[in-house]
Amino acid sequence: MTRRASPAKLNVRSEPAWLRVLLIAISVAFIVVMLVLPLISVFAEALAKGFAPYLATIIDSDALAAIRLTLLVAVIAVPLNLVFGLCAAWAVAKFDFRGKSLLITLIDLPFSVSPVISGLIYVLLFGARGWLGPVLDEYGIKIIFTATGLVLATIFVTFPFIARELIPLMLEQGSEEEEAAISLGAGGFQTFLRVTLPNVAWGLLYGVLLCNARAMGEFGAVSVVSGHIRGKTNTMPLHVEILYNEYDFVGAFAVASLLALLALVTLVCKSLLEWKFGDRLAAGAKH
Amino acid sequence: MSINLTGITKTFGSYQALRGVSLQIEKGQFLALLGPSGSGKTTLLRILAGLDFPDSGHLIFDGTDVQHISARDRRVGFVFQHYALFRHMTVAENIAFGLKVRPRGERPNKSVIADRVNELLRLVQLEQFGGRYPTQLSGGQRQRIALARALAIEPKVLLLDEPFGALDAKVRKDLRRWLRQLHDEMGLTSIFVTHDQEEALELADYVAVMSEGRIEQIGTPDQVYHNPATPFVFEFLGHANRLTCRIANGKAAIGDVEMTAQLPGDSKPGDGVAFVRPHDIALQPPGTSQALPSRIRYMFTAGPGVRVELERLDNGEILIADLAHEQVQKGGFEIGQPVAAQLTQITVFPAP
Numbered sequence: 001m002t003r004r005a006s007p008a009k010l011n012v013r014s015e016p017a018w019l020r021v022l023l024i025a026i027s028v029a030f031i032v033v034m035l036v037l038p039l040i041s042v043f044a045e046a047l048a049k050g051f052a053p054y055l056a057t058i059i060d061s062d063a064l065a066a067i068r069l070t071l072l073v074a075v076i077a078v079p080l081n082l083v084f085g086l087c088a089a090w091a092v093a094k095f096d097f098r099g100k101s102l103l104i105t106l107i108d109l110p111f112s113v114s115p116v117i118s119g120l121i122y123v124l125l126f127g128a129r130g131w132l133g134p135v136l137d138e139y140g141i142k143i144i145f146t147a148t149g150l151v152l153a154t155i156f157v158t159f160p161f162i163a164r165e166l167i168p169l170m171l172e173q174g175s176e177e178e179e180a181a182i183s184l185g186a187g188g189f190q191t192f193l194r195v196t197l198p199n200v201a202w203g204l205l206y207g208v209l210l211c212n213a214r215a216m217g218e219f220g221a222v223s224v225v226s227g228h229i230r231g232k233t234n235t236m237p238l239h240v241e242i243l244y245n246e247y248d249f250v251g252a253f254a255v256a257s258l259l260a261l262l263a264l265v266t267l268v269c270k271s272l273l274e275w276k277f278g279d280r281l282a283a284g285a286k287h
Numbered sequence: 288m289s290i291n292l293t294g295i296t297k298t299f300g301s302y303q304a305l306r307g308v309s310l311q312i313e314k315g316q317f318l319a320l321l322g323p324s325g326s327g328k329t330t331l332l333r334i335l336a337g338l339d340f341p342d343s344g345h346l347i348f349d350g351t352d353v354q355h356i357s358a359r360d361r362r363v364g365f366v367f368q369h370y371a372l373f374r375h376m377t378v379a380e381n382i383a384f385g386l387k388v389r390p391r392g393e394r395p396n397k398s399v400i401a402d403r404v405n406e407l408l409r410l411v412q413l414e415q416f417g418g419r420y421p422t423q424l425s426g427g428q429r430q431r432i433a434l435a436r437a438l439a440i441e442p443k444v445l446l447l448d449e450p451f452g453a454l455d456a457k458v459r460k461d462l463r464r465w466l467r468q469l470h471d472e473m474g475l476t477s478i479f480v481t482h483d484q485e486e487a488l489e490l491a492d493y494v495a496v497m498s499e500g501r502i503e504q505i506g507t508p509d510q511v512y513h514n515p516a517t518p519f520v521f522e523f524l525g526h527a528n529r530l531t532c533r534i535a536n537g538k539a540a541i542g543d544v545e546m547t548a549q550l551p552g553d554s555k556p557g558d559g560v561a562f563v564r565p566h567d568i569a570l571q572p573p574g575t576s577q578a579l580p581s582r583i584r585y586m587f588t589a590g591p592g593v594r595v596e597l598e599r600l601d602n603g604e605i606l607i608a609d610l611a612h613e614q615v616q617k618g619g620f621e622i623g624q625p626v627a628a629q630l631t632q633i634t635v636f637p638a639p
Contacts, residue, residue, distance in 0.1 A: 176367050176369065176371035177371050177372075177373055177374070179338050179358075179365075179367070179371065180365065180367060180371040180372075180373070180436075181373070181384065181388070182338075182357075182358045182359050183336055183337070183338065183358050183359075183361075183363060183364075183365040183437075184384055184385035184388065184436065184437075184439075184440055185359055185360075185362075185385055185388055185389060185440055186359065186384070186385075186388040187359060187388070190388050194373075194384070194388070195373055198375040199373075199374065199375060201375075
């Protein structure tokens, strides 16, 4: 209103008030309908019959097994992808080599392929009738319908997260600081530990958080390789599906609420980090 | 430390950055590598530091071949164009870095490092800035911290890549003087890269002028400025008027006028290119002998002198002359007026 009164103060960026209100309203409404309501309903359903049944489904042995397996898969997949992501980002950002753009494209592949296909690839490769299945079978190695398969599928689906986070960051930073470190007498490992790693630490942490969230929540790929053996190869998302199909809504939503909580914790962690180190992050990016 | 380079070549893909560079620097000298971008000067500096490796040639520091000694062990202080300060470390941590990463046996203890950092902060006049981060400093301050960090390892030679390139004019001049003083006081051997001829001539003991991967000339600032060895050096070290001429009878004939000139060594008769600096042109009344008949096209008077644009009457070519304000007033020169341009100092090279 005050803006209307003094048109001289209007600049090219000042949209009319109704437009601003409309845009904000659309965004908020969308988020409420698509995100907040479902989230609330998850917790509401889970607690529909009170807290005791909620707790009972969670400490059920199959549910606990699913939670353990989910954590196990994440604990293996995330560190491996951390190492892979660092290697790939380093290679792309600091060296020039043939096939570099191909490598970048391939890193994105799991994002563009449906997770179900990713799972199927592993079945075709390692399954009893797959290419490598019979060979592995001779040595007594089983991949499909075991935790190993779940870990492999999860690694495949989540490997772009960390690399994707680091590549633009490292590209932008260039390698001058590393060169400076070397000319000051630092060795390769010292340079990595004291210069490269601290410079990408926050990007790396974001990548790990996102990778972890996806590793725990992945459904499609693990669903194909898991075989849904209760208490053995069921991760939390798979367990949710089974309970739901058995009309155990409280159970399904209770386990789902754990996953939702996990997502919320991840988000809170990310926001906290941003809030606490925002100045330093911005300073680092500007330099 | 004395440095001896012979026949250094370097190719990046199909691009030849250095085509056989030889150079000798004595201990305590301050050398400028001067050239336009793409002349290979930064590549040469990086080869000296061990950040790049030559395809062929020899690189000798104090009589020792250092070709296969890595950058890490060369004890060369390198100051990067954009400083390359470690962004997540404070100023003090930046300066201490070179000492902290030394192998356990050679590493000074904490209090020695702290003393050294303070000493260097004092040296670069930034004592109270030890706790700041690089982003909290101005460009000139960052530059000085980069220098302090390089000096912390007590380098045998200091290499600076466009050290003043990213600074504004005033800061640049102050820092220049300060750096020269520092070099003299610490008895350093320094090499710096620049594309600014004024900076090179003012700061260095010796200037190596580079073009297309070669050293065109190396000498004191006086030598390269007053006795340029090639047309490139002449044109690169300040403004120059370029005129075609004929060499005959030990003189240079420009248009129809024969003039005394500094001729190439053999002074064989033939076509030549004559160079004249703007301040080596005097304006005389029309008809003066041994001068080029011209007309004043423009005069730019806003500056320490007057820049006069002259049009030659014989072929319409433009000459630039720098005159003092008093000369213009005394001569009563005006735009459009016919004059005679007397070339007081002419340097002639054989036509390419």
